[in-house]
Amino acid sequence: MEWFDESCNVFNSLKDIMLEAYLERMRRLNEMPRKAGDVFWWPFTQHKLVPPSAVTVIDSRCGENFSVYKVQNKEYITQQFDACASWWTQGPDATLQTELARDMGYAAARFGHVMFPENVYEPALECAELLLDGVGKGWATRVYFSDNGSTAIEIALKMAFRKFSSDHGILPELLKNNPTESCIELMVLALKGSYHGDTLGAMEAQAPSSFTGFLQQPWYTGRGLFLDPPTVFMHNGKWTVSLPEVFHSATLKPEDTTFRARDEIFLKSRDESNLAGLYSLYVSQQLSQYSTLSETNKQIGALIMEPIIQGAGGMHMVDPLFQRMLVNECRHCRIPVIFDEVFTGFWRLGVESAAELLGCVPDMACFAKLMTGGIIPLAATMATDAIFDSFTGDSKLKALLHGHSYSAHAMGCTAAAKSIKWFKDPYTNLNITSEKSQKMLLRELWDAELVQQISSHPSVSRVVTLGTLFALELQADESDAGYASLYARSLVQMLREDGIYTRPLGNVIYVMCGPCTSPKMCTLQLLKLYTKLEEFTLVKTKMNIN
C-alpha cells in the first residue's frame, strides 16, 4: 500500500492519458458524420438526401459484423450485421479475416507490388493456378488480371470482339486494308436488367436505364440487342417462371412454368420441354436479323450475361433454361460467350461458379468482388485457348493492349489464393457439403419454412433465395417502384436499428451472408426481417387508412 501510495501520481497520470485518448477517439467519431458529408463524394448517393444523422460511423468490422458508433441520448458502440455484404464483396468470417490480416502484412513486406507483364511471382502464379483449377475448371486456360468487375468486362469484350472478327473473316480483311477502321459495327447480345459496371465499355453492353441516360453519361449509346428475359421467383411458397410478353401467346403445360422445388429449375431435363423449344426459336429469330448474311452492317460479336442472378438490376433470377438456350444458339453462330460472374462467382449462389448451375460453360468469364475474400480489389477475366490464340502473332500490335498499373498485384493475389482455398475446404468452411454427384455445394443457409412464410407475406411480391442470397421485393404501386424509389426507406431504417445493415435496391430488400456464415446466424437475420416486415406493413396500412 505504501508503494501504491507513492506511485499514485504515476497511475493517475496513466489513467489520464488513457482517458484522454479515449475521449479524443470519441470526439473524432462524433465529428465524423459532419466531416464526411463535407469532404466525401459518395458513389450512387444524392448528398442532399443524407443529413449527418443518417451517416453510419463504422469503427471496425469483424467477420460479418460492423462496429457502429451511435449517439442516442448518450454515445455508444453497437454491432450491425453487414447484410449487403458491403456491395456483395464480403466473404470472411472472423477467423478468415484474421488469417487475411496476417497474409496482408506478409505480402506487403515480401512483395509490396511488383510489375506483372513478362514477370512471375508466387502469389500471382498460385492465384492463377487456383482460378484455373476452380471457377475455370474444364474450360479456361488463361487468366487476365485487372482491378474490378468493370475493367474485367471491358477486357472480356475486347477478347470476344477479336475472336469474332477473326472467326468471321473481318480481321484478315481489316489487316489487309486499313487496320483502324471497319464498316462492321459490332454489338453484344445481352439481357435487359443486366449490369456489368460503370465504365463506358461495360455500360455500352447494358440496356438503357436510369444509369445510362445523357444525364449520367452523354457518350452512352447502348451497343446491344437487349432481350427481355423470363425470370423465376417464389411467391406464396411456390417457384414460378414469369414470361416476358413475347411468350404470352404460347400454349404451355403448367409443369413448364411451375416447380415443386427450387432444384427443379436447374434440371437439365427441362431442355426437352416445350418451353426450351420456344426459347430457342425466339433467340435464333433474334440472331438471324444480325447474321453475316443479312443486309445490315451490324453484327452480334458477343453474348454477355450474368448467369442465374442479375444483381444490381434488382436481384432477379433469370430462368437458367433461357440462358442455356442463349448459349446454345450463340455457339451455333460462333458468337463468343461471356459470363459476368463478378457478383455470382465464389459461392455467392451456393456453388463456386454459377456456370455450374447453368450447366454450360462460357468462352470468357469475369470474376471480382468475393475473389479476394472481400479485402481488396482484384479482378480476373478467364478465357479459353481459342480466345487467347486470336491475339497471337508476330507483332506486339496484335497483342491485347490493355492493362492497369496494379495488374495481378501481390496483395490481391495473396488474399485471393487464401480465400479461394478457405471457402472450398470443408475443414475451414463448415457450410461445404459434397452431394452424391461429388459436386461441392454450400448447405442451405436460409430456413425453408421462414422463406416460405416471407414469400406469402402480403407486403412481399416475390422472393429469391439461393446460396448466400435472400432477396424480397416489396409490393408497391408503380410510382413506388424502381431504382430511385424511397418506398423501402422506413423498413431499412427499422432493420438498421435492429442491428441489420441493409441497403435497398429501390423496393428490393436483401440479406446477404458470406460463404462461411452459419445457418443459425442467417435464421436470426431472417427472423428479424420478418418481424420488421410486419411492423412496416402495419405502419403502411395505417398510413393508407388515414
Next chain:
Amino acid sequence: MEWFDESCNVFNSLKDIMLEAYLERMRRLNEMPRKAGDVFWWPFTQHKLVPPSAVTVIDSRCGENFSVYKVQNKEYITQQFDACASWWTQGPDATLQTELARDMGYAAARFGHVMFPENVYEPALECAELLLDGVGKGWATRVYFSDNGSTAIEIALKMAFRKFSSDHGILPELLKNNPTESCIELMVLALKGSYHGDTLGAMEAQAPSSFTGFLQQPWYTGRGLFLDPPTVFMHNGKWTVSLPEVFHSATLKPEDTTFRARDEIFLKSRDESNLAGLYSLYVSQQLSQYSTLSETNKQIGALIMEPIIQGAGGMHMVDPLFQRMLVNECRHCRIPVIFDEVFTGFWRLGVESAAELLGCVPDMACFAKLMTGGIIPLAATMATDAIFDSFTGDSKLKALLHGHSYSAHAMGCTAAAKSIKWFKDPYTNLNITSEKSQKMLLRELWDAELVQQISSHPSVSRVVTLGTLFALELQADESDAGYASLYARSLVQMLREDGIYTRPLGNVIYVMCGPCTSPKMCTLQLLKLYTKLEEFTLVKTKMNIN
C-alpha cells in the same frame, strides 16, 4: 558433446527438413517461367515474343529493388533496381515498405473492407482530408474514390459533362423533354500523344493510335478535338521547345524557344511572350469551331490533359506555357478542366502535384498509382464545389450513379494516408527541401553533368528529366520508332544483366526512382545507363558497318 551426439538425429532431421524446404522453393522458382507462360495472359504482351528464358522471376522486393531468381550455369538470386517503378506505381523505400506492411496487417484486421456510400470510417476520412490538404489544396473540396486511373478518368468525364451541360443550358432543356437523349454531341479537348487509360470512356478521350484501332477496341471512335502539342526536351545539354507544324511559319525570338536552365521553362513571365500569344490565338481559333454559336451539334464539354509530362505516350514534356494557355482559353468558354495526374501526381515530377509546375488549377483532377505508396490500387477524382453542386437535387437520379465495389477500401486509404504523409515529411523523406518560396520540392535527384553528357550522346535524340523521372529517346530510323519497335531490346537486355530492370516505351528508355530514393542511388543507375549506352552504340555501329 555427449548430449550433442545423442541429439544428432534430431539435428540431422532438422537439417534435412530445411534443405528439403529450400530445394522445394528452388524447384518452384525454377519451373515458374514455364508455368507462367502457360497460364498467365500478360497485359500489353505479345506472348509469342516471350520465351520462358525471357521471363523475370521475382522472389521478393525491398524498397526500390527486386530479388530476381536466375539460372546461368547455376541458379542464384540477385538484385535488380526497379527502374520502371513497376509501371510508375512505386514510391516506398525499404523503411516505408516495412511501415506499410504493418499498417496493411492492422487495416485488414480492424476493417477488412466496409461499405462506403453514406458511411464513414477513419482511413477513408483521413485519406480524403490529406488529399484535400495536399494535391487538392486551394481548389478541390470533394473526393470521389475509385480503383484505378482509368475509372478515375471515367468519373471525371461524367462530372465535367454534367457541369458543362448545366452551365450551357443543355440540362434544363434535357430534363424538361427527354432525360435520356440530346441532339448535342459532347467532345473533349485533348492533346495528341496523351493516354488516360484502357476502359472505353478513357480511350475515347485519347487521339487515335495503335491502342485504339478496330483491332483493339471496335467501339472506339475518338470523341475529341486532339491538338498537336509543343514539347520541350534537352538535347546536347540544351532545353528547347519543339513546335508542331501549325506554328512553323511564326516569327519567334530565340529566347521564346530555348532555355538556359529547366526552371526557365516553368516561369510565369513567359505568359507575356509572343509564343504565349500564338498559343492562345491557336487554341481560341480551334475552340471557336465548336462554340455554342456555331452550327455544328458538337460541343467541347471538357478539357483533359496530363499536366507537364505525357507518360505512356513516350515521356514527352509538353510546353507548360501551352497547357496554361489551354486552361485559360477553356476557362474563358466555361469548359471544365480535368488534370490527369495519375502518372504525375505525388512527387513523380518533384512536386506533390504537377499542377504546381503548371501554375494553374483544374476543376477536377485524377490521382492513382503512387497515391498508396505503390502497394495496392486506389484512385481519387477530386473536384471543386461547383462541380459537386451540379449533381445536387431532390432525386437520386440526379446523383452521380457510378461506383465500384471497393470504393474507398480501408486498406487502400490506410496505405495512402501513410504514404502521403511519409513523402512530404522532411524527417522521413530526406529529399524534401523547402525553397525560399516555402513551396516544398524534391531536391534534384539526377546528376546534372551526367544528364548533360547523356543528352549529348550520339545515340540519344532527346532527354527529359524532372523529379523522379529520367527518360531518353534513342536516335532511330522511322522504321525503328514507335510503340511496337524492338529497337531498344538489346539495350534493355544489357541493363537488366547489369541490375537495372527497365521496360522500354518503343525506343524510349527511362529510369524512374521513388520520391525518397537517394541521389547517390540515382547517380549509380545513370552511370550504368551511360556505360551500357556506349556498348549499345558500339554494337549498332558494328552491325551497320558489316
